[in-house]
Each structure stands twice: as C-alpha cells, then as structure tokens.
Amino acid sequence: MHALIALCFWTSSPQDPDRSRPEKAGEKFLEFWLREDPFSYAQAQAEVELLGKFCCTEEFNRRLEKRTEEDRKWAEEARVLSSRIQVIRTVEPSDGTATVDALRKLRRKKRDWNTDRFEEVAETLLYRLTMTKEGELWRVQELRRECYFCRGAGVCRDCQGTGQVYGQACYSCGGDKNCRECRGEKLQADNLKDFRMRFVIPEKELIHSSDLSTPRSAAQCYVDFLRRKDVEMSRRIQKFVEGVVAQLELFLVADLAKSVREGWAQDCEDGKRRYAEIERKIESIEEVGEEAFIVVVTTGGDQDARQRLVLKKNGESWLVDAVQLSCWSCAATGSCRACQGTGRSGEYDCFGCEGKKVCTFCMGKGWRD
Numbered sequence: 001m002h003a004l005i006a007l008c009f010w011t012s013s014p015q016d017p018d019r020s021r022p023e024k025a026g027e028k029f030l031e032f033w034l035r036e037d038p039f040s041y042a043q044a045q046a047e048v049e050l051l052g053k054f055c056c057t058e059e060f061n062r063r064l065e066k067r068t069e070e071d072r073k074w075a076e077e078a079r080v081l082s083s084r085i086q087v088i089r090t091v092e093p094s095d096g097t098a099t100v101d102a103l104r105k106l107r108r109k110k111r112d113w114n115t116d117r118f119e120e121v122a123e124t125l126l127y128r129l130t131m132t133k134e135g136e137l138w139r140v141q142e143l144r145r146e147c148y149f150c151r152g153a154g155v156c157r158d159c160q161g162t163g164q165v166y167g168q169a170c171y172s173c174g175g176d177k178n179c180r181e182c183r184g185e186k187l188q189a190d191n192l193k194d195f196r197m198r199f200v201i202p203e204k205e206l207i208h209s210s211d212l213s214t215p216r217s218a219a220q221c222y223v224d225f226l227r228r229k230d231v232e233m234s235r236r237i238q239k240f241v242e243g244v245v246a247q248l249e250l251f252l253v254a255d256l257a258k259s260v261r262e263g264w265a266q267d268c269e270d271g272k273r274r275y276a277e278i279e280r281k282i283e284s285i286e287e288v289g290e291e292a293f294i295v296v297v298t299t300g301g302d303q304d305a306r307q308r309l310v311l312k313k314n315g316e317s318w319l320v321d322a323v324q325l326s327c328w329s330c331a332a333t334g335s336c337r338a339c340q341g342t343g344r345s346g347e348y349d350c351f352g353c354e355g356k357k358v359c360t361f362c363m364g365k366g367w368r369d
C-alpha cells in the first residue's frame with residue numbers, strides 16, 4: 001500500500017475509542033498497537049531515492065530501482081495476512097484496576113528456507129494488559145506479551161527445562177529450569193514509551209544545487225541529495241510517530257502518556273542536534289579522462305563514513321554512476337590484511353591472498369560497491 005494512503009487511512013481511525021470498560025479499552029488498544037505496520041520503510045525509501053535521480057546515470061538508477069524493488073518484495077512477502085484480537089478473560093477487583101487477557105490470532109506468510117517457498121501459518125499469541133480507571137475511562141498501565149526468548153513456554157531454552165547440561169547445573173538458568181529472561185513467568189513487559197527514533201530535523205528549508213557541469217559541482221549535487229534524503233525520510237517518520245503519540249495519549253494512563261510525550265520531545269531535540277552535527281565534505285577529486293573519483297567524508301550524527309563517488313561524463317554533464325564504501329577488510333589500504341601486503345606467510349605464499357599482496361575483498365582498490 002502507498003505510504004501516504006496508509007497514513008491517511010490510519011489517522012482516520014476513531015479519535016474517541018471506547019474506553020468505558022477495561023476489556024473494550026484493552027481490545028481497542030491492542031488493535032491499534034499491534035496493527036500491521038502502516039508505515040512502509042521500503043516504500044518511503046523508494047520515494048525519497050527519486051530525489052537524486054537527476055544527478056545519476058540511467059544505469060545507476062536502474063540498479064537502485066532493482067534494489068528497492070527487492071526490498072519491497074521482502075516487505076510484501078513477510079506480511080501479516082489477517083489479525084484478530086479476542087479478549088478471553090477480565091479480572092476486575094473493585095479497586096479501580098483490571099487485568100485483561102487477550103489472544104491475537106494471526107495468519108502470516110512464512111518462508112521455508114529449504115524450498116524458498118512461502119507458506120501461510122497461523123499463530124496465536126497471548127497478551128496481558130494491566131488497566132487502571134482514570135475518571136470514567138479505563139487506560140493501559142502495562143502491556144505484557146509472550147516472552148520472545150522462550151516463546152512463552154517459561155522454560156529454559158538452553159537445557160530444555162531439565163536444569164542440567166552434560167550432568168552439570170545449566171549455566172543459563174543455574175539449574176532452576178526457568179527461562180532466564182522472563183524467569184518462568186512466560187510474559188514480558190512491552191516497551192510502550194521509548195521510541196528512540198533516529199532522524200534529523202533541519203533548522204531551515206534546504207537549498208540544493210543542480211549544476212552538473214563539473215565533477216565537483218556534480219558531486220555537490222549528490223552530497224546535497226544525501227542531506228535531502230535524510231530530511232525527507234525523517235519528515236515521513238516524524239509525521240507517522242506524531243500520529244502514534246497522539247493515539248497513545250488516548251490509551252495510556254496519565255503518567256505513562258507523560259513519559260511518552262517527554263521521550264518524543266527528546267527524540268525531536270536529538271533530531272535537531274543530529275542535523276546540526278552532520279557534516280559532509282568533499283575530500284578529494286581525481287579526474288581520469290571521462291571518469292572522476294570523488295571521496296566524500298561524512299562526520300557527526302553517529303554516522304561517520306567515507307564514500308567514493310564514481311562519476312561519468314555524459315555529454316556536458318557529469319553523473320554519479322556508483323557509490324562505493326571504503327573496504328572494511330583492508331581499512332581502504334587495498335593491501336591484504338593477513339600478510340599486511342607482503343604476500344608472504346613465513347616461507348610460504350600468504351594463504352589469504354595466495355601471494356598476490358592485495359586485499360581479496362576489494363581487489364586492491366580499497367573501495368567496494
């Protein structure tokens with residue numbers, strides 16, 4: 001589904017969900033919280049990628065399209081086919097609290113790695129909500145779901161609940177046979193308050209170059225595009241999360257809603273700081289006939305990276321034909337890591353490069369596509 005359509009569809013959901021009874025409020029909350037992801041990263045990424053189309057060769061754009069198509073296919077294939085929430089038990093002592101147990105019955109596609117085919121599987125998962133009455137409305141205090149580690153069995157996974165491994169007390173559970181994550185409780189609290197979204201928020205509207213006449217100006221177009229890409233992607237994520245926060249405020253108890261709001265405000269502050277910190281610089285330009293190699297260094301905003309742009313001359317324009325990352329194996333030196341570029345291992349040829357001295361991952365270029 002188109003991301004924006006999904007977003008509109010989702011934001012048109014009821015602004016005043018039925019919270020008059022704990023089981024109703026719990027059911028509505030789970031429908032919202034466990035809904036099939038209405039924000040498609042693959043889709044947003046594909047849309048944003050188009051902004052850089054003008055400064056890249058047709059061949060490079062085709063390669064990118066193929067990659068995003070594959071990402072989209074993956075997202076499509078792994079999707080949930082149907083999901084239904086069913087409240088199975090409500091315990092309501094008369095102190096203004098309630099515990100609601102609900103099952104999520106879902107059908108989804110699952111890949112069989114042996115045959116590479118997809119099959120439909122049915123799953124039933126248990127959720128437990130702790131609800132509190134605030135005024136006339138029931139709100140969510142805590143959500144617990146089946147422990148991921150033991151898949152809700154409560155039993156130690158490493159000793160299969162025997163408490164022993166090779167006749168000794170199990171190192172994982174210390175012999176008590178319980179899952180070490182949930183301590184046998186089968187359920188774990190879900191995180192309802194910290195999103196820790198990593199994005200950037202620009203201080204002002206971006207201005208970008210479109211001059212492709214020289215390798216340097218064309219590389220600057222690409223550098224500007226990388227920044228626009230960050231910003232556009234962030235805008236989409238931000239808009240989506242703002243909707244989630246607004247909805248959460250309807251469902252959560254006041255304290256929890258407050259920490260959601262504060263956490264989100266902090267994420268946004270971090271986004272501004274990150275944007276101010278990120279710096280991309282053209283480090284070097286090497287022109288070889290109809291080709292140019294340009295090293296771009298990105299620092300700050302937790303994303304230090306070196307990239308090399310390969311540009312090709314196309315009529316009067318220079319266009320990006322490849323974006324390479326510096327080789328991690330040889331740390332961009334191009335020399336074999338095993339023999340440090342000597343080609344020798346004692347009196348034999350180096351086993352890593354067979355005596356060729358160069359890094360076998362990047363073939364001595366120091367850069368990889």
Ligand SMILES: [Zn+2]
Binds near residue numbers: 150152181186187
């Ligand atoms: Zn567990």
Ligand SMILES: [Zn+2]
Binds near residue numbers: 171172173175
């Ligand atoms: Zn154990």
Ligand SMILES: [Zn+2]
Binds near residue numbers: 328329330331362
């Ligand atoms: Zn290498």
Ligand SMILES: [Zn+2]
Binds near residue numbers: 357
């Ligand atoms: Zn070697």
